[in-house]
Amino acid sequence: xxxxxxxxxxxxxxxxxxxxxxxxxxxxxxxxxxxxxxxxxxxxxxxxxxxxxxxxxxxxxxxxxxxxxxxxxxxxxxxxxxxxxxxxxxxxxxxxxxxxxxxxxxxxxxxxxx
Amino acid sequence: xxxxxxxxxxxxxxxxxxxxxxxxxxxxxxxxxxxxxxxxxxxxxxxxxxxxxxxxxxxxxxxxxxxxxxxxxxxxxxxxxxxxxxxxxxxxxxxxxxxxxxxxxxxxxxxx
Numbered sequence: 001x002x003x004x005x006x007x008x009x010x011x012x013x014x015x016x017x018x019x020x021x022x023x024x025x026x027x028x029x030x031x032x033x034x035x036x037x038x039x040x041x042x043x044x045x046x047x048x049x050x051x052x053x054x055x056x057x058x059x060x061x062x063x064x065x066x067x068x069x070x071x072x073x074x075x076x077x078x079x080x081x082x083x084x085x086x087x088x089x090x091x092x093x094x095x096x097x098x099x100x101x102x103x104x105x106x107x108x109x110x111x112x113x114x
Numbered sequence: 115x116x117x118x119x120x121x122x123x124x125x126x127x128x129x130x131x132x133x134x135x136x137x138x139x140x141x142x143x144x145x146x147x148x149x150x151x152x153x154x155x156x157x158x159x160x161x162x163x164x165x166x167x168x169x170x171x172x173x174x175x176x177x178x179x180x181x182x183x184x185x186x187x188x189x190x191x192x193x194x195x196x197x198x199x200x201x202x203x204x205x206x207x208x209x210x211x212x213x214x215x216x217x218x219x220x221x222x223x224x225x226x
Contacts, residue, residue, distance in 0.1 A: 004156075034214060036217075042219070043205075043217050043218060043219040043220060044205070044207075044217040045217075046214050046215075046216075049214050051212070090156070090157070092157075098145075098164055099162050099164065099170055100145075100209070100215070101147060101159040101162050101170065101173070102147070102149070102157070102159065102215065103159070104149075104156040104157040104158075105156060106155065107156060
């Protein structure tokens with residue numbers, strides 16, 4: 001079955017520290033991969049996506065993610081976290097056809113200490 | 115409008131009542147998705163519309179749930195005889211071509 005696993009339910013980091021949020025997927029075909037962020041009281045915002053090509057993708061707000069096919073992973077990273085990065089982060093996958101319904105992980109809640 | 119618009123933003127209703135949620139996609143977006151986000155759970159796909167093609171209803175949790183969309187315009191999600199487990203944030207997203215999905219702010223539904 002298709003699934004997305006985000007092993008870390010909650011992570012706390014200090015401001016200025018580096019960040020890595022893990023995402024593993026189980027998918028029959030080569031998936032399209034996404035990271036979304038949801039800040040309190042706000043909608044979902046796309047951070048970055050991977051469709052094909054270079055496996056290291058750059059996104060908004062200084063985030064990047066690396067697709068590792070051998071590990072079925074698409075981990076999100078940021079070299080230096082800002083207090084405003086505190087939010088819920090969701091990894092999602094879809095197929096490459098017309099119907100790109102997203103299959104979601106349960107999310108990782110990020111807290112940032114000053 | 116510039117983004118996906120959903121209404122109402124909040125809805126509180128009594129168990130057993132019917133509710134209708136509305137989604138206005140971004141103009142020109144041919145594809146429209148509904149998702150549900152229940153507390154403590156991930157987002158769940160509900161239904162997908164693409165132009166005038168038959169929708170993918172595979173995510174609808176029961177026959178109390180239905181949705182409509184005419185062409186590439188507004189979509190409505192209807193829940194009949196609401197139950198407490200229907201309490202959730204209902205999210206709509208639209209897209210076209212190879213673009214990622216753009217989400218509305220959602221409707222927070224509370225069933226008393």
